[in-house]
Amino acid sequence: MTSTINQHKLEHWLGNPRNKAFWNESLVHIRPSPNGGLGVFAARDIEIDPNHHDKEDLNEDPDEGLLLRIDKSCILSPQTTFISNLLYDAQIDGMYALVLAFLYEKSLGPKSPWFDYISTIQFTDPETGKLSLPCCLWDQKLQDKLAGTEAELMGVCDTEELEEHFTISLQFAKDNANVVAIPPELDLSLKDKNGVSAKESNEKKYHQFAAITMALASRAFTIDAFHQLALIPGADLFNHDSYGEEDVHFEALGDVCPFCGKLDECGHGEFGAPDSEDELMDIDEDDDGEEAQGNEDSANDESNGVKQDSDDDEEEEDDDDEEIEEIDEITEEYVKKVESELEAERLAELKSDDEMEEGSDDVEAGDSNEKGDDDDADDEDYDSDDDLPEEELMLDPDTCCDIVLQVSVKEGQEIYNTYGDLSNPMLLARYGFAVHNNPHDYVTLGKQILRYKKAHPEIEERLQWWTDSGHSIFCEFVKSLIKQQQPQHVQGAGCGDGCCGEDACCQDEYSEHSEHDEHGCCDDDECQDECCNNDEMSWLLSARIEHPGAPSHFVYALTKLVTLSEDDFKTIVEDTSESHIKKYLVKSTKNADKVLLQWCQERYDDYMYLKDLNSKQIEELSVKTSETSTDRVIDILIQNEKAILEKCISSIEV
């Protein structure tokens, strides 16, 4: 959840035309959310035509659900920070680069263009005033509570990744110390100072780093092929909705040139990557006759001290495809003809330019529709005396990130985004919160199955077969089953086929809180390639009870497998046709149910910390989201897992 303080600073930042942002104050307000921190609320009833979700349409009616638009040059990313070249030289990208960009910008204080935004981000728990730390840095007591939970199984208490991240960041700071001052969080002490031991002060810095990293992970968006992960002031105010009812979408054209971020005409497509500079074409060699044209296309580039206005280039009329008119002699008549044609084309172009200008109806930066009068008071650093050129104020939708409302909302209603279809352990690991009754939760039975195997040596052969081939064959079967049920998103099937535990497949702990589909790590195809390996680990992870209490196909199959008669097992090993799978591995039996019950009960008993809550207490936890105390988060997490198991158990007994 967002911990944003001092919202006025943020509103001030968004309202400054230099920051090329448009915050739709006529539609939404920022104020404290009952979920904790700030949230975004509808300022009035907003009607959204469900068929109107095209970015193009927004140009016709900028009010159609556009809540925030900000130019990519003004988001805080590894590509927009002052240390961008240092990050490039160090070959650091992704989340590591974003954290460094943030730390260095933060260390500049008011000299950073993002100062107002940065100062709104909080790294401490508003209730306790303590740093909001990732699970792996919690007190042992709290970590112990997680014992036996899916979160523990997922390794949320493992410090390895955080330590590696910190080490790499320290190294970067050290390597660049001769260029840029080391930010305080990365400036480790070698000696004790003022009665504080070096160890103690360094641990404090490590914790600050961890808290910042977690805060950024919960705020970062995946932008495009160039910027990758970035912070978007304002966009991170929307709280998370886990129930598939998010109100807004994040939109940005992602398919840009990975080298320069341009949408097209950047030259990298035509001439190759920047680092292929040593293989430059020798000018004496290119004689293929097609090169002569179009060089003005790439000349409209202001960055190089050279500004070309491609609008009225007089010599780019020729299409490469145009046939060469065969002439024996350039006569004066021919010259006249060329001249009059060029003139006609020039006039036509001028005319179309004029028309384009009239037609444009873009949103202007800093324009927030109905700006309240009292806002003018704190405008002193907007430099109202020097009016910025119009072309710098107009926001080009193609180079912007948008937050767009997707559904109609009522006045006063909080507006939610989704950070992805994430289970509570994932939410806890990435963002430090959990939600009650999370539909993406599940409980795995891997440990119980292994225990069962130990107690029943006779089934070892069967589980070996399952590891070697049975599981992957069954995976295919489930996939085809799901395809038949499509196109509806299959509930609980985190990666489409439920065959991979999300931790096995979403290695990247810090994914973005944009669309689930965008992070692309649980895509069916990739899933098949990367995580459905023929090893025990992968099928153990797929043996889970899904929310709200339904065993996955894999759990059923395993309970069947271990209870089949010797003959039936032989039959299916010999012939794994679909009908055999259906007959032997899908339909439940009494014996299989008994095994399932045993596993579930054992799983239930494995919780080290079992806090029994009465229904009233659960009610108290049922706020949609909660970022408050860690204990409450753990309670929610365990309560949800317990509820899943209880439901499963009761359904078996019935």
Added chain:
Amino acid sequence: MTATKTQKPEVRHCCAPNCGKVTTSSLKCPICLKQDMNSYFCNSRCFRSSFAMHKAIHKKEGVESYDPFPEFPYAGELRPAYPLTPKKEIPAKVKLPDYAQTGEPISEIKNDRTNKIRVLTADEIKKMRIVCELGREVLDAGAAAVKPGVTTEEIDKIIHEETIKRKAYPSPLNYFNYPKSVCTSVNEVICHGIPDKRPLKDGDIVNLDVSIYKNGFHADLNETYYVGDKAKADKDLVNLVETTRESLDMAIAQVKPGFAFREIGDIIEEHAKKNNVSVVRSYCGHGVNSLFHCQPEVPHYGKNKAIGTCKPGICFTIEPMLNMGTYRDVLWPDNWTSTTEDGKPSAQFEHTLLVTEDGVEVLTARTKRSPGGPIPRIA
């Protein structure tokens, strides 16, 4: 590249600046022919696609010079004075940059807007020092010729010849099909003025923007000069020119490792505001090395979000353009000349800089003999 009579008539180059290839074609521009020039083109497409540029060298009957865009709403009093002289020859001994033939700087286009900023090796820095020193000599030679009555084309000729004399290539020549070897920006011209037949007048200011290429590296520098004593007596003009000169020096003084490129604009804009002049926003300083223009991008206006930080071994330019009136610019139909929107004068100064371990080295620094230089403001 034969616009005039070639010495070796057997080797013909297509006259289209976007082609420039060797050709066996005998298609000639009939208008050039009438004016005693042989301009060959590969085919009708080369002719047609470049005609708008090519016709700049055509004389007009009965007049010494003419305005090629009589309908254009010029912002100030300055007018282009055509015809231009044909493109100048480059001897074979001079190494060409990749755009010399077609105008297309492919190496630059490939490097455009990535966030890599090149750090030069000690050997490369040596080459940069040499080419920048030569660049200074060439600019000084051009500046020495600045006086009332001299045309900007005559200055172009001097700069071209001084460049060639040093076995260097005049970087602007055919860069995106730019027709000359130097940019000469008079009075309201902000930058990229094309040398032509207009004689400089007492009371003008003129900027000479010299760039040369040698041993694989470019030097880039410019200065604004007062033409005659009348300009030096114009209080506002002196304020503009000297403020611009000072703003560059003040920005340079801050350059050292760790200095963010986006801070440069704050320094320049602050000094400009203090002296009641404005900062042009459309044109930026840039990285310069084996590429004429590359990263970093260095805006001269305040509160910009340019990316990157100074690191020892990075070479770049700062080249503030300051205007007496509005900062807004307009482009002439030649697609190069940029003038102020209100027709009031604009001044510019530029150096090529090298970030060192503890500061900065001005590679194109003035010498004791350099013409021009600061003059006191008029009270």
